[in-house]
Amino acid sequence: MKRRAILKNLTVLPLVGGIFGSIIPTEKTVAETSTGNKRDVFKELGLKTFINAAGSYTAMTSCLMPQEVMDAINSSSKEFVMLEEVQDRVGEKIAAMCHAEAAFVTAGCWSALVLGTAGVLTGMDPKKVLQLPKLEGTGMKSEVIIQKSHINGYDHALTNTGVSIIQVETLEEAEAAINNKTAMLWFLNREAPVGKIQHKEFLALAKKHNLPTMIDIAADVPPVENLWKFNDMGFDLVCISGGKALCGPQSTGILMGKKELIAAARLSAPPKGGNIGRGMKVNKEEIIGMYVALDEYVKRDHEKEWKLWEDKISVVNNIVLQVDGVKTEVVIPPIANHNPSLSITWDPEKTKLTRNELAEKLRKGNPAIETVPGDFGNNNIRVTVFMLKPGQEKIVATRLKEELLSASI
Numbered sequence: 001m002k003r004r005a006i007l008k009n010l011t012v013l014p015l016v017g018g019i020f021g022s023i024i025p026t027e028k029t030v031a032e033t034s035t036g037n038k039r040d041v042f043k044e045l046g047l048k049t050f051i052n053a054a055g056s057y058t059a060m061t062s063c064l065m066p067q068e069v070m071d072a073i074n075s076s077s078k079e080f081v082m083l084e085e086v087q088d089r090v091g092e093k094i095a096a097m098c099h100a101e102a103a104f105v106t107a108g109c110w111s112a113l114v115l116g117t118a119g120v121l122t123g124m125d126p127k128k129v130l131q132l133p134k135l136e137g138t139g140m141k142s143e144v145i146i147q148k149s150h151i152n153g154y155d156h157a158l159t160n161t162g163v164s165i166i167q168v169e170t171l172e173e174a175e176a177a178i179n180n181k182t183a184m185l186w187f188l189n190r191e192a193p194v195g196k197i198q199h200k201e202f203l204a205l206a207k208k209h210n211l212p213t214m215i216d217i218a219a220d221v222p223p224v225e226n227l228w229k230f231n232d233m234g235f236d237l238v239c240i241s242g243g244k245a246l247c248g249p250q251s252t253g254i255l256m257g258k259k260e261l262i263a264a265a266r267l268s269a270p271p272k273g274g275n276i277g278r279g280m281k282v283n284k285e286e287i288i289g290m291y292v293a294l295d296e297y298v299k300r301d302h303e304k305e306w307k308l309w310e311d312k313i314s315v316v317n318n319i320v321l322q323v324d325g326v327k328t329e330v331v332i333p334p335i336a337n338h339n340p341s342l343s344i345t346w347d348p349e350k351t352k353l354t355r356n357e358l359a360e361k362l363r364k365g366n367p368a369i370e371t372v373p374g375d376f377g378n379n380n381i382r383v384t385v386f387m388l389k390p391g392q393e394k395i396v397a398t399r400l401k402e403e404l405l406s407a408s409i
């Protein structure tokens with residue numbers, strides 16, 4: 001019904017009009033909304049925003065979504081669609097981009113780990129889906145093999161399904177640990193350099209024993225190739241965060257891999273209920289936002305973006321080096337949050353300041369700035385630039401210089 005028709009009906013139905021009066025917008029509220037008199041919710045809630053020179057941290061709300069992602073979220077919020085169909089279509093697109101057979105959007109990388117493991121355990125058996133996380137007496141397997149050096153808290157996602165973790169160090173130990181209860185072999189990509197078993201031999205072992213494999217690559221782009229590298233390599237399931245470097249909604253992730261395992265994992269995921277994943281809901285706006293974020297990320301000029309980060313690093317570098325006794329070093333984490341950051345060290349004989357004091361001064365300043373505690377002692381902090389908005393590198397640099405100078409002896 002046209003608005004005019006509704007109003008006309010209301011005038012002839014005064015009783016109903018009384019009830020609807022508070023729901024149907026009046027001329028005045030419509031006019032107010034269209035003037036774009038936006039509500040400042042941060043202000044209303046007394047929330048302090050800050051410049052993020054720390055990085056993509058869950059506690060710091062991780063990343064800012066690009067306009068394209070927000071446009072997709074807004075436009076998809078205006079109609080109803082079937083949630084499973086959204087997952088089907090978005091899953092096909094994601095799978096094609098990442099060289100996987102299938103994919104779906106999960107509530108973070110963590111829930112990709114839970115749901116993927118659930119799929120491995122239950123297969124397409126609806127009775128087993130209902131039984132999780134109880135494994136005993138169900139005929140389901142119950143052990144996941146992990147390298148000791150890959151134990152990092154994230155394996156708790158796997159044990160949510162009821163499985164036990166079997167820790168091994170060498171390839172021989174891994175092979176000896178395999179038995180008829182072994183459900184899966186799990187790999188944490190970030191810790192690959194410190195593990196004794198590398199990707200290819202890990203996969204060969206799994207293949208020899210006909211066991212599924214899962215890899216966690218939560219924060220491991222850039223490089224963009226990592227989106228498909230591990231699918232190409234032969235991992236059966238690959239889990240990544242949507243809300244870290246991909247800059248999708250913070251509460252999203254992707255589970256991708258073999259078609260039958262993805263189908264099985266979805267039995268434990270919403271909108272289906274009576275399963276361990278019902279609380280891991282992702283709404284259509286987030287699923288679509290995730291898709292657009294991934295698409296934008298893949299299409300981006302990654303070399304240009306890296307160069308932009310380097311330029312921002314050199315802005316900060318040139319300004320902080322003006323302080324007597326300051327030394328800097330560009331630090332690039334090899335895997336996970338792989339982007340240039342600047343490690344800044346000052347001479348405690350010349351500057352009387354601890355790293356915690358400096359961090360606190362930056363945090364309390366205006367604008368507030370968050371940094372990373374340094375890896376090299378009490379007179380060192382680190383700043384990243386990949387979460388900065390254009391121009392913020394100058395503010396960060398100037399504030400650092402100011403605080404370092406004011407603490408000079």
Ligand SMILES: *Cc1c(COP(=O)(O)O)cnc(C)c1O
Nearest residue numbers: 108109110154216218219241253
């Ligand atoms: C962040 C992270 C996760 C969890 O990802 P969410 O998207 O926050 O659920 C899992 N594994 C690793 C290695 C991570 O860094």
